[in-house]
Amino acid sequence: MSERRVIPIGPYHPLQEEPEFFKLIVEGERVVDLEIEIGYNHRGIEKLAEAKHWDQVPFAVERICGICSTSHPFAYCLAVEDLLGITVPERAHYIRMIIDELQRLHSHLLWLGLAGHFIGYNTIWMWAWKAREPVLDLFELITGNRQHYAMMKIGGVRRDIKDENYPAIKKMVKELYPTLKMFAKAVNDDPIIQKRTKDVGILSKEQAISFGVLGPIARASGWDIDVRRDDSYALYDTVKWSVIVQKEGDIYAKILVRVLEMFESCSIIEQCLNKIPKGDIETEVRDIPAGEGIGRVEAPRGECFHYIRSDGTNRPIRHKIRAPSLMNVPSNLVTVPGYTISDAAITLAAVDPCYCCTERSAAFLKTGKKILTGEELVKLSQEKTEQLKKEYDKK
Amino acid sequence: MGLKEKILTKSLWVFHLSVGSCNNCDIEILDCLTPRFDIERLGMQLIGSVRHADVILVTGALNKKSTPILKNIYAQAPKPCFVVAIGTCPCSRHMFKDSYNTISALDEVMPVDLYIPGCPPKPEAIIAGLAKLIKKVTRK
Numbered sequence: 180m181s182e183r184r185v186i187p188i189g190p191y192h193p194l195q196e197e198p199e200f201f202k203l204i205v206e207g208e209r210v211v212d213l214e215i216e217i218g219y220n221h222r223g224i225e226k227l228a229e230a231k232h233w234d235q236v237p238f239a240v241e242r243i244c245g246i247c248s249t250s251h252p253f254a255y256c257l258a259v260e261d262l263l264g265i266t267v268p269e270r271a272h273y274i275r276m277i278i279d280e281l282q283r284l285h286s287h288l289l290w291l292g293l294a295g296h297f298i299g300y301n302t303i304w305m306w307a308w309k310a311r312e313p314v315l316d317l318f319e320l321i322t323g324n325r326q327h328y329a330m331m332k333i334g335g336v337r338r339d340i341k342d343e344n345y346p347a348i349k350k351m352v353k354e355l356y357p358t359l360k361m362f363a364k365a366v367n368d369d370p371i372i373q374k375r376t377k378d379v380g381i382l383s384k385e386q387a388i389s390f391g392v393l394g395p396i397a398r399a400s401g402w403d404i405d406v407r408r409d410d411s412y413a414l415y416d417t418v419k420w421s422v423i424v425q426k427e428g429d430i431y432a433k434i435l436v437r438v439l440e441m442f443e444s445c446s447i448i449e450q451c452l453n454k455i456p457k458g459d460i461e462t463e464v465r466d467i468p469a470g471e472g473i474g475r476v477e478a479p480r481g482e483c484f485h486y487i488r489s490d491g492t493n494r495p496i497r498h499k500i501r502a503p504s505l506m507n508v509p510s511n512l513v514t515v516p517g518y519t520i521s522d523a524a525i526t527l528a529a530v531d532p533c534y535c536c537t538e539r540s541a542a543f544l545k546t547g548k549k550i551l552t553g554e555e556l557v558k559l560s561q562e563k564t565e566q567l568k569k570e571y572d573k574k
Numbered sequence: 575m576g577l578k579e580k581i582l583t584k585s586l587w588v589f590h591l592s593v594g595s596c597n598n599c600d601i602e603i604l605d606c607l608t609p610r611f612d613i614e615r616l617g618m619q620l621i622g623s624v625r626h627a628d629v630i631l632v633t634g635a636l637n638k639k640s641t642p643i644l645k646n647i648y649a650q651a652p653k654p655c656f657v658v659a660i661g662t663c664p665c666s667r668h669m670f671k672d673s674y675n676t677i678s679a680l681d682e683v684m685p686v687d688l689y690i691p692g693c694p695p696k697p698e699a700i701i702a703g704l705a706k707l708i709k710k711v712t713r714k
Contacts, residue, residue: 190640191624191643192622193621193622193623196590196592196597196601196603197595197597198592198593218639219637219639219640220594220637221594221637221675222594222635222675222676223670223674223675223676224673227669227670227673230672238669239669242668242669242693245600245694246601248596248598292608305608308604308608309608309610325602325694326598326694327598327694533597535594
């Protein structure tokens with residue numbers, strides 16, 4: 180029995196581009212336990228959003244994450260529309276779907292490249308990111324920016340897709356198919372990828388359900404969930420597509436789910452372009468009454484959830500965001516232990532972690548101070564209120 | 575211009591540091607390395623350890639948890655070391671200037687040699703900025 184040792188990774192390390200801290204507890208070459216510490220990216224966007232006007236919030240929530248930067252405004256707009264009970268013009272729905280699926284393409288290609296990078300296979304990184312560039316060009320053409328598209332707006336979309344841009348989208352999708360096929364074939368054929376990813380970091384269906392993982396991680400473990408189908412938003416129920424599910428739950432299944440999902444995204448974009456009608460792109464919204472609403476969107480990493488509450492003023496009084504990585508990252512606690520240190524790199528990255536999405540709160544560790552639990556915080560705030568009350572009564 | 579600076583301009587090794595960004599600037603930095611932009615033709619290479627770095631690329635809004643680590647990392651870097659603020663967040667705190675968790679702009683914490691604003695700056699802008707950095711170093 181070898182001695183237990185600790186390998187610290189991070190918070191700044193070449194493995195992932197975001198800061199996060201992993202403590203691998205190892206016995207020899209084998210990882211036996213894992214501790215995750217995040218919070219280096221917390222910027223307090225929920226609170227900032229509550230200080231912004233309804234129409235400014237989409238820009239604020241867009242800055243949560245650069246990769247799924249359309250999912251957050253999309254979910255927020257759906258939440259406000261849920262509160263208002265309005266319907267959005269059909270054309271706006273289709274434009275939203277096209278942007279959402281283009282984003283999924285770019286996000287999955289990005290992850291595929293990074294996954295290649297993490298297993299030391301930089302060729303895949305270069306090829307996948309080369310294939311991703313036309314998608315970004317398309318974003319630049321349609322929205323004016325490579326990232327942060329600012330397309331979503333309460334009641335519709337901010338910009339129309341011009342008629343002369345349709346051929347460019349069609350051409351990009353058509354040219355992407357052979358590249359995707361090549362990737363699918365490469366993943367299937369390459370012995371190196373197979374050796375590094377098959378039977379590594381297995382997350383069983385039971386574990387997936389108990390951790391409540393979302394999106395491609397859940398679907399790779401045989402758990403058939405997808406918000407686009409289960410709680411259909413926009414017009415996803417009018418286009419033909421299928422939810423990709425794999426049973427194995429290992430890294431290989433996660434790669435396969437994402438690669439195959441890209442084909443579905445291409446197909447959805449093509450169908451949207453064929454179906455998109457002419458007409459308005461937004462419904463006019465004047466006042467936002469008191470009430471509450473929720474919005475759920477299938478972001479590239481899973482379900483993205485926004486809750487807003489209004490008191491009839493021009494700002495949301497509560498804006499709650501739950502990003503998919505919050506549920507996905509803890510699943511590392513069962514997928515990383517039991518395998519070797521070299522597998523940890525790819526396993527930690529396989530959930531496609533997005534810490535800037537996840538970090539809606541931060542804890543500070545200082546000597547002499549303890550971390551309070553939720554109940555203790557409530558107690559503390561009650562005590563403080565009592566104290567303030569007394570001071571107020573004295574006056 | 576000292577010998578050190580002269581040597582530096584031959585091939586700058588960059589270290590990427592995200593202190594609370596939204597990932598976009600980080601992705602655009604990585605994008606610079608991929609085939610379309612290929613910043614390696616200018617001799618630049620992304621490296622894993624700050625102890626080998628000539629340039630630190632800082633992205634994101636400085637927050638309370640990451641700023642002490644940022645200072646620590648800057649202290650570990652061999653000098654002269656150039657600091658580049660990429661994106662509007664480290665340049666001027668962007669929309670996070672009102673946040674309770676962000677502290678200051680980057681230049682209030684450490685000397686900054688180059689600002690590349692934008693949300694996110696395009697890879698072309700990053701390459702142009704780094705080319706300017708080389709010019710700045712050679713003119714010293």
